[in-house]
Amino acid sequence: MQIPDSSDIRDKRIELGLTQSDVAEKSGLSQSMIARIESGTVDPRLSTLKKIVDVLNKEEVSAVTAGDIMHSPVIGVQVNETLAQTVAIMEAHGISQIPVLEKDVAVGCISESAIINAMDEGRIQKIQSHVVSDFMEDGFPTIPLSSCMDTIIHLLHNHHAVLVADKGKVTGVITKYDLIGMMTK
CATH class of the missing domain: 3.10.580.10 (CBS-domain)
Incomplete structure (x- = not known):
């Protein structure tokens, strides 16, 4: 399994039409933390990254319609x-x-x-x-x-x-x- 980098997270978030605030709210993290992760200024813990990836994966499935x-x-x-x-x-x-x-x-x-x-x-x-x-x-x-x-x-x-x-x-x-x-x- 490949660990996503900051640009992967940003690109997927934008593709799904989510704001940093949306991801923060759904993951229990702060918007500023999401922004810092996406900009590459902070190297998140694996548990933090997992929270973000879980939100993006769930939103991706929810984005599929009939x-x-x-x-x-x-x-x-x-x-x-x-x-x-x-x-x-x-x-x-x-x-x-x-x-x-x-x-x-x-x-x-x-x-x-x-x-x-x-x-x-x-x-x-x-x-x-x-x-x-x-x-x-x-x-x-x-x-x-x-x-x-x-x-x-x-x-x-x-x-x-x-x-x-x-x-x-x-x-x-x-x-x-x-x-x-x-x-x-």
Whole structure:
């Protein structure tokens, strides 16, 4: 692990849009100490440097928004789509659940589990004679483009995906896989 020098700290702070006062407040250090470290006039203890680096790392993660990590376009189906067409779309894209949209607004979702449960209960004999609305479930949570990483992580604890909306219209989707994939970049 490389220890950052004074210019690394200053450059990262500026990149994140933070002032020296912001870093000082979040790290428990004084603004003048941050200024002296950035100017190179003081050689900080490792524990002091760690406080600053921890703040910068946390802010870097917090700076990532839903708009940054979502993928688009969203694969979805309409309420009146046949179950046969929906299953074909899910199969073609290798997905197990899919949002149900009306004019780019999420109104629910349909999943393999819902279809299997309906089959098990005897509610489906021929897949061609049913539409999505017959077996639609509650939809995925929807968040704005500006939502932070903490919000996304919290929602993905309880849901397979999160939809991202701009001005009420679904523009992207984030899955657990997307979040895990971010760690490999």
